Amino acid sequence: MNHKEIIQSIQKEMKEFFTQEHTGHDWYHIERVWKNARKIAANYPEANQLHIELAALLHDRYDHKIVDNVEKAKLEVRDLLGQHGLSKELIEKILYSIDAVGFRNGKNPLQPISIEDKIVQDADRLDAIGAIAIARTFVYSGAHQRPIYTGESQEILEKAEQLEDTAIGHFYEKLLTLSDTLHTPEAREIAKDRHKFMREYLNQFFAEWEGLK
Template structure:
């Protein structure tokens, strides 16, 4: 099977797996990460086949979507005939993509991993990032905001996994930290605008929450 056919089969497979996912980790998230990764790679380099496959498969075994004893990503790569070297390289990138806590280093080990991690994190920022954050909060039954619950900079992955904090806290615990954690020049430029949008959103959110807007009467 040629590489392009393996990519297209993988895209079809993950689309079928994530079509009805309501947590913000749906097929369209995977599609955006895939496309962003290709755009970044066009300027930053890297092995495109490895980048595309890792981008498409990066959520197959995500802990947020349920745990499993065997890797679904690895099983799929075996099914479509990837050799051991490619499977290992792609799985390594997948393991390095996820954010694991504000005080946890998640350093990618290759340019390919840098690109896929950047693409995934860019999709957690800006207007779409905001929408996905509230989708996930609703999916988990979390409050939108509670002034009594302060954001926490998690010192370990286990602490981050156990968090049940309101959704607004997630901006401070993750989303607003991403701009300064981008790896590539291309992603850093995109992140600046998305970061500003999130800051503006939060300014409006807290004005409305605190009822600081002037009431207009006719």
């Protein structure tokens, strides 16, 4: 199989796999991350484009939020890539990119090293900044019976320490921090307006919560 056929095959498999996912980590999220990755990667002709696209398409395939057995699912991804004729070296690089994407409890012990790692991580984080990120936060919160907000002051929220597990709290523990973690100038530029929009949304939210607007 050539590179285009491999990508199309993996794309089809991921679209089918995520059919029943309804917490914001669905196929449409995968597709947006894939598009973000391709958009950023266009500025880096020296990067391995196959590596980037496959890591983007597979980045949630063995995420702990999606599967019960992460190690088993990771083995399935390794086998899947092997079935498509990829070298062991490339498979391990793709898996590292996927592992470096994560953002669990505000951190990840694995840091992106290669330009491919950085592009895939940036592509995923862009989908957690902006209007769609707001929608995804409330979808995920509803699916996990997490309240919208429990009335903490904005001062407490800004400190992002020991927050209640709420949709609004998630903005402060994660979404508002992501712009500063992006690696590529292309991603940082896209993030500017998205970050600003989230801040404007929160201003409106708190004004309505207090009955000021």
